[in-house]
Amino acid sequence: MSSLPVSRLPVSRLIVVIVAALGLLSVVPAMAQEEQSTAPYAYRQLEDPAKEEKAQSLMETLRCLQCQGQSIADSDAPIAGSMRSLVRERIAAGEDPEAIRSWLIERYGDYVSYAPQLTSLTWPLFAVPAFLILLAVLLLRRRFRRGGEQ
Amino acid sequence: MIAEFGLAALWLAAALAALQLVAGAFGLTRRGAALGGIVRPVAVVQGLLALVSFLCLIYVFAVTDLSVKLVAMNSHSMKPLVFKIAGAWGNHEGSMLLWVTVMGMAGGFVALIERRLPEPTMLATLAGQAFVSLGFYAFLLIASNPFERLSPVPAEGNGLNPLLQDLGLAFHPPTLYLGYVGLSVAFSFAIGALVTREVGPAFARAMRPWVMGAWIFLTVGITAGSYWAYYELGWGGWWFWDPVENASLMPWLAATALLHSASVLAARNALRAWTIMLGVVAFSMSMIGTFLVRSGILTSVHAFAVDPERGSFILALLAINIGGALTLFALRAATVTEGERFALVSREGALVFNNVMLSAILGIVLFGTLYPLVAEAMGAKVSVGPPYFNPMGALFTVPMLIVLAVGPLLRWRRDAFGRVGKRLVIPAMLGAAGVIALLVIGGVAFLPFIGLVLAVGLAWASLMPLRERNLRRTPLPVWGMVIAHFGIAVALFGMSSESAFSVEKLVAVRPGETTQVGPWLVRLEKVEPVAGPNWTALEAELKVRYKGSDPVTTRPQSRSFWAPPQQTSESSLLTRWNGQLYSVLGGEAEDGRWQLRLWWKPFVTLIWLGGLLIALGGVLALIGRVKSDLRRHIARDKIADRRESQGR
Numbered sequence: 138m139s140s141l142p143v144s145r146l147p148v149s150r151l152i153v154v155i156v157a158a159l160g161l162l163s164v165v166p167a168m169a170q171e172e173q174s175t176a177p178y179a180y181r182q183l184e185d186p187a188k189e190e191k192a193q194s195l196m197e198t199l200r201c202l203q204c205q206g207q208s209i210a211d212s213d214a215p216i217a218g219s220m221r222s223l224v225r226e227r228i229a230a231g232e233d234p235e236a237i238r239s240w241l242i243e244r245y246g247d248y249v250s251y252a253p254q255l256t257s258l259t260w261p262l263f264a265v266p267a268f269l270i271l272l273a274v275l276l277l278r279r280r281f282r283r284g285g286e287q
Numbered sequence: 288m289i290a291e292f293g294l295a296a297l298w299l300a301a302a303l304a305a306l307q308l309v310a311g312a313f314g315l316t317r318r319g320a321a322l323g324g325i326v327r328p329v330a331v332v333q334g335l336l337a338l339v340s341f342l343c344l345i346y347v348f349a350v351t352d353l354s355v356k357l358v359a360m361n362s363h364s365m366k367p368l369v370f371k372i373a374g375a376w377g378n379h380e381g382s383m384l385l386w387v388t389v390m391g392m393a394g395g396f397v398a399l400i401e402r403r404l405p406e407p408t409m410l411a412t413l414a415g416q417a418f419v420s421l422g423f424y425a426f427l428l429i430a431s432n433p434f435e436r437l438s439p440v441p442a443e444g445n446g447l448n449p450l451l452q453d454l455g456l457a458f459h460p461p462t463l464y465l466g467y468v469g470l471s472v473a474f475s476f477a478i479g480a481l482v483t484r485e486v487g488p489a490f491a492r493a494m495r496p497w498v499m500g501a502w503i504f505l506t507v508g509i510t511a512g513s514y515w516a517y518y519e520l521g522w523g524g525w526w527f528w529d530p531v532e533n534a535s536l537m538p539w540l541a542a543t544a545l546l547h548s549a550s551v552l553a554a555r556n557a558l559r560a561w562t563i564m565l566g567v568v569a570f571s572m573s574m575i576g577t578f579l580v581r582s583g584i585l586t587s588v589h590a591f592a593v594d595p596e597r598g599s600f601i602l603a604l605l606a607i608n609i610g611g612a613l614t615l616f617a618l619r620a621a622t623v624t625e626g627e628r629f630a631l632v633s634r635e636g637a638l639v640f641n642n643v644m645l646s647a648i649l650g651i652v653l654f655g656t657l658y659p660l661v662a663e664a665m666g667a668k669v670s671v672g673p674p675y676f677n678p679m680g681a682l683f684t685v686p687m688l689i690v691l692a693v694g695p696l697l698r699w700r701r702d703a704f705g706r707v708g709k710r711l712v713i714p715a716m717l718g719a720a721g722v723i724a725l726l727v728i729g730g731v732a733f734l735p736f737i738g739l740v741l742a743v744g745l746a747w748a749s750l751m752p753l754r755e756r757n758l759r760r761t762p763l764p765v766w767g768m769v770i771a772h773f774g775i776a777v778a779l780f781g782m783s784s785e786s787a788f789s790v791e792k793l794v795a796v797r798p799g800e801t802t803q804v805g806p807w808l809v810r811l812e813k814v815e816p817v818a819g820p821n822w823t824a825l826e827a828e829l830k831v832r833y834k835g836s837d838p839v840t841t842r843p844q845s846r847s848f849w850a851p852p853q854q855t856s857e858s859s860l861l862t863r864w865n866g867q868l869y870s871v872l873g874g875e876a877e878d879g880r881w882q883l884r885l886w887w888k889p890f891v892t893l894i895w896l897g898g899l900l901i902a903l904g905g906v907l908a909l910i911g912r913v914k915s916d917l918r919r920h921i922a923r924d925k926i927a928d929r930r931e932s933q934g935r
Binding site: 180181182193197198200206207208210211212213246247248249250251252253258259261262265266269270272273276277280281 | 520522523524527529530531585630631636639640643644647650651654655658662667668669670671672673674675679682683791792793795873882884
């Protein structure tokens with residue numbers, strides 16, 4: 138009786154390994170094809186930490202156009218990889234992050250930047266906080282002027 | 288058979304909700320007063336029937352009954368049981384059924400135990416709850432029947448999104464829904480109080496535990512959701528200002544404001560209209576969140592326009608519920624006076640200030656979330672993300688946190704800064720020390736800088752209300768407040784530290800090679816295949832050493848699920864008291880090297896620890912309130928008993 142579980146164990150493990158191997162055979166090539174962006178700096182950091190940090194903070198504010206709600210800094214999609222590489226290469230060449238952003242916006246439209254630029258289309262985004270501040274001040278003043286008189 | 292039974296229960300529950308609405312409304316009139324008596328039992332039975340229906344859905348998922356369309360579309364016979372069950376609410380129809388179930392149960396619970404308010408107010412409240420429920424029952428039965436059959440029966444189901452096959456995420460939606468829908472009770476209370484014009488401390492005391500309960504679930508839900516995104520998505524981010532996240536944050540902001548203004552109303556009979564308004568707004572935010580997530584509008588405005596049935600239905604419900612409530616508010620606002628007055632420098636003054644700040648943050652999040660949709664409808668696509676939300680939110684968060692440090696020390700009605708100034712010397716000095724320390728370290732961005740300094744000062748200040756108190760006799764709600772406010776400081780410290788001090792390393796290494804990230808040395812030992820119940824994976828074995836201490840093994844995986852076929856990276860996390868090492872296994876390069884993504888994130892765990900402390904504060908306050916309510920109840924019964932026996 139007691140030897141039974143022991144002899145069973147290797148068999149079940151063998152099955153696991155076979156299944157794993159079969160699964161991997163079918164999946165790994167597919168993964169290699171669709172996942173990895175081959176762009177040079179997609180998964181490679183810049184040597185200079187200051188430049189890498191600049192590139193990183195820019196990448197965090199650029200949208201991956203193929204993904205749903207992800208920045209290019211946190212996506213495995215090929216387009217995100219090539220955009221990361223583009224950003225790093227341009228930063229390495231000494232370009233200003235905001236210039237790279239404008240260039241990308243020119244090419245892909247406003248949608249690519251998570252930082253909305255002030256345009257005729259996006260001005261309400263900047264007007265609303267100002268309006269809210271005004272509203273808050275008015276509300277608090279009205280409230281406390283009457284309260285203070287008492 | 289079980290599916291039909293579930294559907295029948297759902298229809299019956301909807302019919303009872305209609306009865307509850309009609310009986311509640313007639314119960315308020317003089318002629319129909321007799322009808323009022325059935326409202327409470329009907330509400331209880333309605334909740335139970337909704338629960339029965341939901342349990343039926345769980346059953347068909349548990350046994351993988353593929354003749355039910357929803358099961359065939361979203362489940363798979365090879366999935367572990369717990370994910371089969373969780374799959375019941377991991378889809379549109381199931382989650383809406385969960386919504387009405389929670390709503391029905393909450394209404395039934397209120398009907399069963401809430402006896403402090405005048406009966407007409409309760410009738411109006413329960414009728415309001417039934418009205419909102421009825422809309423969602425109609426939505427389920429007409430536009431998204433979860434029990435629809437499928438013919439012919441497929442041999443196998445489509446499976447569940449692998450990202451959702453995670454224990455944390457399995458129980459994340461129910462937690463959030465308890466919060467979302469719990470706020471419906473606040474909404475109904477607000478309606479009930481408006482209808483009968485009974486807005487006062489008793490109303491606030493009756494509403495407060497429900498808001499508190501919902502708020503606790505929301506806090507836990509958001510915290511857990513953030514942690515899930517952090518470890519499951521494999522890139523180390525914990526908050527993306529994604530519309531789906533914002534959808535959960537907005538009700539939380541409104542509920543936080545509501546909680547505090549209800550406290551002012553309960554203690555001081557002030558802020559009446561404001562509290563009612565927030566009650567309406569809080570649940571409106573829940574519904575807007577559901578609309579955003581469930582209508583498909585987030586994927587694309589055009590996708591929504593092509594198949595608008597569900598989206599339009601929810602939109603109509605939104606318009607009816609919010610519009611109706613606001614109209615009622617406008618009609619009655621003149622008769623609801625603001626109540627007691629108070630000075631700017633007072634406990635109420637600080638609470639009002641922070642209520643306004645919370646509302647402004649809510650305004651920013653709401654507008655920033657909706658504006659891209661509006662722009663897309665007008666034909667232009669824009670993105671609004673962290674570079675917008677972080678600074679704009681900070682505009683209001685920073686003053687709010689400063690007032691938060693002072694507010695709890697102030698007296699009700701009228702106070703002077705001079706009196707509390709002494710106690711704030713230490714927090715201010717801590718803040719100054721923080722400024723100096725950060726200037727010495729250097730290179731910290733502006734917002735994390737402010738965050739770290741504020742967190743240190745606030746952490747100390749939040750404990751000040753405990754000074755000069757006998758800790759054993761300090762009431763539980765005070766403990767709750769202190770712990771929740773301390774939790775805010777803790778979470779803020781974690782967030783700021785993570786964005787200021789994180790170190791990232793992307794490398795390609797061969798087995799046997801070593802790399803460094805922050806204070807850690809990381810050596811790739813080997814990469815091996817492993818298998819789970821419905822996935823296979825490549826698993827890397829990493830030997831990591833923290834500053835020369837003993838090596839530890841950590842194993843990130845790259846998983847491949849079969850049904851549906853999808854790749855996910857399972858990050859592995861090593862937690863130390865001062866942060867987390869986050870490692871992810873990427874793909875294999877052609878020369879036999881493996882991609883590794885490594886992060887050292889100092890104090891990142893404080894984000895979620897802070898979130899849990901905030902929730903714990905809520906739990907303590909809730910227990911304290913319920914206990915004192917019970918004590919009052921028992922005392923009143925005893926007095927009544929004594930009077931009766933003396934009368935004899």
